[in-house]
Amino acid sequence: MKSLLYILLPTLFLFNCKDQNISLYVGTSSEGESKGIYKVEFNSETGEITNPILAAEAKSPTFIAFSPDKTFIYAVGEGNAESGVSSFKLNNDGTLNYINSVSSNGKGPCHISVNENGTKAVVSNYGGGSVSIYDINADGSLSKASQVFDHNKGEKPARAHSAQFHKNDLFVADLGNNAVYHYALENDSYMLKSDAIVTMAGNPGPRHFAVTKDDKFMYVINEYGGSITSIEKTDSGYKQIDFDATLDENYKGQISCADIHLSEDERFLYGSNRGENSIALFSRDTKTGKITRIENTPVEGNWPRNFTLDPTGNFVLVANRRSNNISVFKRNQETGKLSFLNSIELPNPTCLLF
Secondary structure (H helix, E strand, O other), rough: OOHHHHHHHHHHHHHHHHHHHEEEEEEEEOOOOEEEEEEEEEEEOOOOOEEEEEEEEEEEEEEEEEEEOEEEEEEEEEEOEEEEEEEEOOOOOOOEEEEEEEEEEOEEEEEEEEEEOOOOEEEEEEEOOOEEEEEOHHHHHHEOOOOOEEOOOOOOOOOOOEEEEEEOEEEEOOOOOOOEEEEEEEEEEEEEOOOOOOOOOOOOOEEEEEOOOOOOOEEEEEEOOOOOEEEEEEEEEEEEEEEEOOOOOOOOOOOOEEEEEOOOOOOOEEEEEEOOOEEEEEEEEEOOOOOOEEEEEEEEOOOEEEEEOOOOEEEEEEEEEEOEEEEEEEEOOOOOOEEEEEEEEEOOOOEEEO
C-alpha cells in the first residue's frame, strides 16, 4: 500500500496542477520576433506562466477580445486577407483558426470590444479618429461595418482610443477630442447622444475606462494627464465627481497612462503608468464612487500597455511591451496591494485576455 501511494501521489499532483491551469491569450505588436497571437498556460494557484505557443499568425494583433462564450477571438491589426479587424475560432488544443478579416474603416485600429450577447463588435481607430460597428454572424465571422462614426470635426485630429458596450449604450474615449462620447441603441442602430458626457479641462487625453456593474460610475484614465477622471451617472446625465493623479508625487519623467481595471468586488481600482512603469492602486468608496490612491507598484518591465486581473482575483498580470515580458503579481484581496512573483519573456506583449 505504501509503494502504491508513492506512485499515486505524483500523478494526483500533476492532475491538480493541470486543473489549475487557465489559458491566457496574448495580443502583440509585430516588432522584433512577434508573429501574432500567443497562448500561455497560467496556474491560478502558483501564479506560474508556462507553455507559450503561437496560437495564430497575424500582423500586429495589438488588442484582442473574446466572444461571450469564448468560442471566438477578435483582433485589431492587419489580418490575413484585409487590413483592419480579424476573427478567429478557438480549437480544442487552444490554437486559433482564422475566419475572416474586414476593413476597420480608419487608420491605426487600436481597440476592440464585443457586446454582452456577442452580436456586435466595435473598433476604435486611433489614427483615423473613427469608430466602426460590426454585426457578428453565427459562424463567428464579421460582416462589413454597419455603422462608422467619424469624430474629426476641426483642425485637431480625433483619436478614438477605446469603446465599450454597456446594455443599450456605447461609450467611446476619444483622446484627441478630450471627451467620452455616448451613443444609444435605437432600432438596432446607434445614435449620438453626447460628444462629451463631462467637460475635461486642459488636455488630459482620455484613453481607456472602466464602468461599475450597475453602470452608475465610470473611471477614465487619461494618457497625457497622468490622472483618472471619476464620473457618476445621474438622472439628467453625467457629472464629474473626482479627479486623481496616477503618479507618485515625486515622479518627474514621461507621462503616458494606458489601461484601467476594477477589482471584481469593485473596492479597488488599478491603472497602468507607462514612463513611470508602475501599476497605481486606488481604494474605492462603493457608495460615493470616489477613489483614493494607495500606492504605485513597479511593473518589473518597461511600457505596461495593458494588464489584467486573473479570474480568481488573486493575481495581476502586466504586459510590458518594450521589455518583452509579462510580469505576474500576487494580489491581496483585502488590501488590494500587489507583490511581484515572476516574469516570462514574450515578444512585444500588448494585450492579455483570459
